[in-house]
Amino acid sequence: MSGCPSGAGEMPDPGSRPGRPSRPGLPSRPGLPGPDELRLASRPAGAGLRVSELSVPAIRCGGCMRTVERALSGLDGVVGARANLTARRVSVRWREAGGPPPIAETLAALGYPAHLAEPDAGAPDPVLGELLRALAVAGFATANIMLLSVSVWSGAEPELRNVFHWISAAIALPALAYSGRVFFRPAWAALRRGRTCMEVPISVGVLLAFAMSLYDTVHHGEHAYFDAAVMLLFFLLIGRTLDHLMRERARSAVSGLARLGARGAMVERDDGRRAYLPVERIAPGMTVLVAAGERVPVDGRVVAGTSELDCSLVSGESLPRPAGPGARLQAGTLNLTGPLRLEATAAAGESFLAEMVRLMQAAEAGRPGHRRIADRAARLYAPVVHVLAFLSLLGWMAATGDLHRAVGIAVAVLIITCPCALGLAVPIVQVVAARRLFEHGVLVRDGAGLERLSEIDTVVFDKTGTLTLGRPRLRDGERADAATLALAAALASHSRHPYSRALVEAQGGAVAAPRFDRVAEHPGAGVEAIAGSDRYRLGRADWALDDPGALATRSGRPDAVLSRNGRLLADFGFDDPVRPGARATVEALGRRGIAVEILSGDHAAPVARLAAALGIARHGAGVRPGGKVARLATLGDAGRKVLMVGDGLNDAPALGRAHVSMAPADAADIGRNAADFVFLRDGLDAVPFALEIACRARRLVRQNLGLAVLYNALALPFAVSGQVTPLFAALAMSSSSILVVANAMRLNGGFPARWKLRTQAARTGERIAPAMEPAR
Numbered sequence: 001m002s003g004c005p006s007g008a009g010e011m012p013d014p015g016s017r018p019g020r021p022s023r024p025g026l027p028s029r030p031g032l033p034g035p036d037e038l039r040l041a042s043r044p045a046g047a048g049l050r051v052s053e054l055s056v057p058a059i060r061c062g063g064c065m066r067t068v069e070r071a072l073s074g075l076d077g078v079v080g081a082r083a084n085l086t087a088r089r090v091s092v093r094w095r096e097a098g099g100p101p102p103i104a105e106t107l108a109a110l111g112y113p114a115h116l117a118e119p120d121a122g123a124p125d126p127v128l129g130e131l132l133r134a135l136a137v138a139g140f141a142t143a144n145i146m147l148l149s150v151s152v153w154s155g156a157e158p159e160l161r162n163v164f165h166w167i168s169a170a171i172a173l174p175a176l177a178y179s180g181r182v183f184f185r186p187a188w189a190a191l192r193r194g195r196t197c198m199e200v201p202i203s204v205g206v207l208l209a210f211a212m213s214l215y216d217t218v219h220h221g222e223h224a225y226f227d228a229a230v231m232l233l234f235f236l237l238i239g240r241t242l243d244h245l246m247r248e249r250a251r252s253a254v255s256g257l258a259r260l261g262a263r264g265a266m267v268e269r270d271d272g273r274r275a276y277l278p279v280e281r282i283a284p285g286m287t288v289l290v291a292a293g294e295r296v297p298v299d300g301r302v303v304a305g306t307s308e309l310d311c312s313l314v315s316g317e318s319l320p321r322p323a324g325p326g327a328r329l330q331a332g333t334l335n336l337t338g339p340l341r342l343e344a345t346a347a348a349g350e351s352f353l354a355e356m357v358r359l360m361q362a363a364e365a366g367r368p369g370h371r372r373i374a375d376r377a378a379r380l381y382a383p384v385v386h387v388l389a390f391l392s393l394l395g396w397m398a399a400t401g402d403l404h405r406a407v408g409i410a411v412a413v414l415i416i417t418c419p420c421a422l423g424l425a426v427p428i429v430q431v432v433a434a435r436r437l438f439e440h441g442v443l444v445r446d447g448a449g450l451e452r453l454s455e456i457d458t459v460v461f462d463k464t465g466t467l468t469l470g471r472p473r474l475r476d477g478e479r480a481d482a483a484t485l486a487l488a489a490a491l492a493s494h495s496r497h498p499y500s501r502a503l504v505e506a507q508g509g510a511v512a513a514p515r516f517d518r519v520a521e522h523p524g525a526g527v528e529a530i531a532g533s534d535r536y537r538l539g540r541a542d543w544a545l546d547d548p549g550a551l552a553t554r555s556g557r558p559d560a561v562l563s564r565n566g567r568l569l570a571d572f573g574f575d576d577p578v579r580p581g582a583r584a585t586v587e588a589l590g591r592r593g594i595a596v597e598i599l600s601g602d603h604a605a606p607v608a609r610l611a612a613a614l615g616i617a618r619h620g621a622g623v624r625p626g627g628k629v630a631r632l633a634t635l636g637d638a639g640r641k642v643l644m645v646g647d648g649l650n651d652a653p654a655l656g657r658a659h660v661s662m663a664p665a666d667a668a669d670i671g672r673n674a675a676d677f678v679f680l681r682d683g684l685d686a687v688p689f690a691l692e693i694a695c696r697a698r699r700l701v702r703q704n705l706g707l708a709v710l711y712n713a714l715a716l717p718f719a720v721s722g723q724v725t726p727l728f729a730a731l732a733m734s735s736s737s738i739l740v741v742a743n744a745m746r747l748n749g750g751f752p753a754r755w756k757l758r759t760q761a762a763r764t765g766e767r768i769a770p771a772m773e774p775a776r
Helices: 035-041 062-073 103-110 126-153 158-179 181-192 199-218 226-250 252-259 352-364 369-400 403-416 420-424 427-439 448-453 463-467 482-492 498-506 582-591 604-614 625-637 649-657 669-674 686-720 726-748 760-764
Strands: 043-046 049-055 078-084 089-095 264-268 274-278 287-290 300-304 307-310 321-323 340-344 442-444 458-461 473-475 518-522 526-531 534-539 560-564 567-577 595-599 618-620 642-645 660-664 677-679
Touching (some): 035 049, 089 103, 126 158, 126 181, 126 226, 181 226, 199 369, 199 403, 226 726, 369 686, 403 686, 427 448, 427 686, 448 686, 482 498, 482 534, 482 567, 625 642, 642 649, 642 686
Parallel strands (some): 458 642
Antiparallel strands (some): 043 049, 264 274, 307 321, 442 677, 473 567, 534 560
């Protein structure tokens, strides 16, 4: 099965716009986006690449996906193409230098008309509408033909029986013509291009059943099968409609997430005038006004105003968070109490909310090994089914000489062995798993990562920013008097070092800076300021003090000191809070027999202290990025399947080298992009939760593949031996598809109690006190 494109005669999509081919060699077709539209609608992807998203409603199976991806990947300038069966979209990465490739023209030539993907939140579902109308017509026809059939079965006279057959034919013909389009169009389009798909055996079976009945009616036969032909179509449409509804339900997390975005916002112009603009027209640098009760439309920085925010979308935390000047807000955040004036820092298409939507969609488009196996099997199924049906026809003709019976058996073989269940076995589980993880605050960047995650036997954690929050807090700040603390905060306000930010936060974020004649930051040492004849230093003791030995009598070693003219004024210690649930996470992994270790660039003492606090026996300190990659390579060579959990810029190589990887949402951009999973909340319970979901998804995939194979293995002998009518074949095929989808939906069940982490530590606050500057 290599594809099932929709055929000629389809109405053009209302979202399509006229355009022209961007390169010679392909005919111009109305309704296709032109090169200018394609360029404007694309988004930058770095390294001279752009990404275009197109809606392709004709994608219906794994064969369609392969056909589309293979054709687009072969175009000049295209770096890669990825089709999404659930969303029926295609994402294409192309080189900006050569101009937009003829993407839409190529798809149209293959029989897959496409248009630019646009936000469709709140819009009616045209596919569901067509399916419901077709189902209603088929159901009406089935009910009426069955009523007529009752009279025939009750022993009507031959003349009356023949009249009833003609009335049934008059009802069945328009019903098949209207409702059967769902299957006939893609089947004809595939055959026209020398391909086949799962709709071909369905269409052949329905048409043969009708043709047999019409033949018997013309020749005044005793039996006609109009009821079987129409009821066959009716049950097939029930299965197709339920499949569509379950797919939409499974991916409702994506559409619900998209609806959280604002449709527009009030923008203040440079001349003071205000205008309400659609969110797509808001550009970085614009001033946006967000009233209380409104959602933040794009990522931005607060310029004026104070308020409280509902950040549950981003962090999962239900408690309101304060926001004031300088705070950075993310799209989708709800402004609760006061008006805010923002400076937009990103366009709507590049916002945090848009990135989450793209991550969810990318999760559905992954290609795990199980899915590739199912696709290959489904591709072989159609020709095998056709050959078996033909051989059954020949065999029964030779055995009985009854053409009528032989054709009926061949029809049953065509219908009952359709590989719909096999085609659904993997992707529906993948989509449901992605939604389940999203509800728990985990975004899946690559659907194939789910399969790899289920195979892991080792987890390697980075320390700062991963096992800890990477946001140091001042410890025992009350030991310093208010004036000294204010002086230290004034110096710290000139630095972005984590300790400096912690000192400023200890002052509530507002620092009344003394007058300094000159301020300079010395990387790796601290901040120095000159005020008249005095020299102030905030930083490492061996740099700030003339006599560092003066601290020898103090208990412990401070993380930073404040000095004036080389003499100690105050010393400061900092805590780096452990991520909520970190110890419970390590314990949960240990119960599964998974080895855990730490690889950190921090100094040995704080790493050892954290490892002891969490119960991790193996840990490495002072490990540089190359060392992390080397360690993962060593584990891989030893046959270990490693999950790497890290957040920093220097973790990106290790995240890419690991068997599977995970990063927090507050990680560096390159770290998030390198990871297979991104967790949005502070707690580390996302790690064992994702692992459990991945393992359950693997079991369900195997069950689905087993059910699909078992169904066909049992059904085929009955069909070939003549024990199955076309009507029963339709019921059995639809039931197998529904069974596979229903089995996948079990993943939405409750999380096993043994994996619910004990988060009391998260509420009370797990923390350690690193002795030296945090490093990654």
